[in-house]
Every structure is written in C-alpha cells, then in structure tokens.
Amino acid sequence: MPEIRITPEIAIDERELDESFVLASGPGGQNVNKVSSAVQLRFNVAFSPSLPEPVRYRMMIALKSRLTKDGELIIIGRKFRDQNRNREDVRARLVELIQAAAIAPKKRYKTRPPRAAKENRLQHKKKRAELKRGRGQPRDD
Numbered sequence: 106m107p108e109i110r111i112t113p114e115i116a117i118d119e120r121e122l123d124e125s126f127v128l129a130s131g132p133g134g135q136n137v138n139k140v141s142s143a144v145q146l147r148f149n150v151a152f153s154p155s156l157p158e159p160v161r162y163r164m165m166i167a168l169k170s171r172l173t174k175d176g177e178l179i180i181i182g183r184k185f186r187d188q189n190r191n192r193e194d195v196r197a198r199l200v201e202l203i204q205a206a207a208i209a210p211k212k213r214y215k216t217r218p219p220r221a222a223k224e225n226r227l228q229h230k231k232k233r234a235e236l237k238r239g240r241g242q243p244r245d246d
Contacts, residue, residue, distance in 0.1 A: 107119045109122075109196065109199075109200065111200055111203045111204060111207065112204060112207050114157070114207075115155065115156065115157065115160065115203065115207060116155060117148075117153070117155045117156075117203070118155060121148060121149065121153055121154075121155060122146060122147070122148055122196075122199075123146070123147040123148075124144055124145070124146050124147075124192065124195075125144075125145045125147075126141040126142070126143065126144055126145075126188060127141055127143045127144075127145055128140075128141055128142075128143065129141075129142045129143035129183040129186075129191075130143075130183065136186070140188070141188070142183070142185070142186060142187055142188045142191060143181065143182065143183035143191060144181070144182045144183075144188065144191040144192045144194075144195050145179060145180075145181050145182075145195075146179070146180045146181075146182070146195040146196065146199060147177050147178070147179050148177065148178045148180075148199060149175070149176055149177045149178075150164050150165060150168070150172060150176050150177070150178050151165065151172075151175065151176020151177075152176065156203070159209065160203065160206045160207050163206040164178075164202065164203065164206040167205070167206060168202065178199070178202070180195045180198050180199055181195070182194040182195035182198070
C-alpha cells in the first residue's frame with residue numbers, strides 16, 4: 106500500500122487523500138478551457154488514522170479557518186500548467202502542514218525580572234516624572 110512519509114514516525118496512506126481535478130483559471134490559452142490541470146486535494150484531519158492525537162489537535166487548532174465542518178482540509182493547486190506538477194505541489198504543501206504540526210511547542214518556563222532591572226525601571230520612571238513635572242506653567246512665588 107503506497108504511503109507518503111511525513112516524519113520517521115508519521116506516514117499517511119494515499120487512500121486517505123481524495124484528489125479531484127478541475128479546470129484551472131489563469132494563463133494557458135485554449136488549453137485552460139480543455140484540460141483539468143488544477144488539483145483539489147481533500148484530507149480528513151479529524152478522522153485520519155495515520156495522525157497521532159497531539160498532531161491532529163495542533164492541526165485542528167492551527168488550520169481551524171481552512172477546515173470544513175467535517176474536519177476536512179482542502180488544498181487547491183493551480184500554480185502550474187500541468188496536472189502532475191500541481192498534484193506534487195498540493196501533496197508537498199500537505200506534508201509541510203503536517204510537519205509543522207508534528208513539532209511540539211517548547212514548554213514555557215516562568216521567569217522573573219532581576220532586582221537590578223526592576224530598580225533601573227523605577228529610576229527611569231522617577232526621572233521621566235521629574236522631567237514632566239518641570240514642564241508645567243511657571244509659578245509666581
């Protein structure tokens with residue numbers, strides 16, 4: 106069974122991909138009216154058995170605006186004039202999206218500013234306040 110290797114741990118079965126070929130817009134002359142060179146790739150992120158749960162979750166969050174109600178990702182390729190290059194392009198874009206989701210974000214550790222930084226900030230505030238206080242109307246004493 107043919108599969109697309111994403112990372113050493115993740116591979117997607119090609120049967121999970123639904124490709125349809127449609128007429129492309131743009132340059133190509135009469136050929137664009139006759140040949141279905143644009144590719145529409147559909148991949149069900151929500152129910153794919155190939156995706157580990159953390160990767161699926163990150164994809165669902167990151168690509169929320171690009172998914173259908175059923176959790177399907179639709180990628181359209183019409184960059185090139187021939188079908189095979191458009192097909193390779195949409196598959197490469199799918200692989201990039203999954204690879205980006207496969208990278209777990211670094212855990213953030215809480216840090217505190219050093220005492221010297223706090224003191225420096227307060228000194229700067231005092232200087233600014235003094236400067237602004239001196240800008241008022243002159244007083245008649």
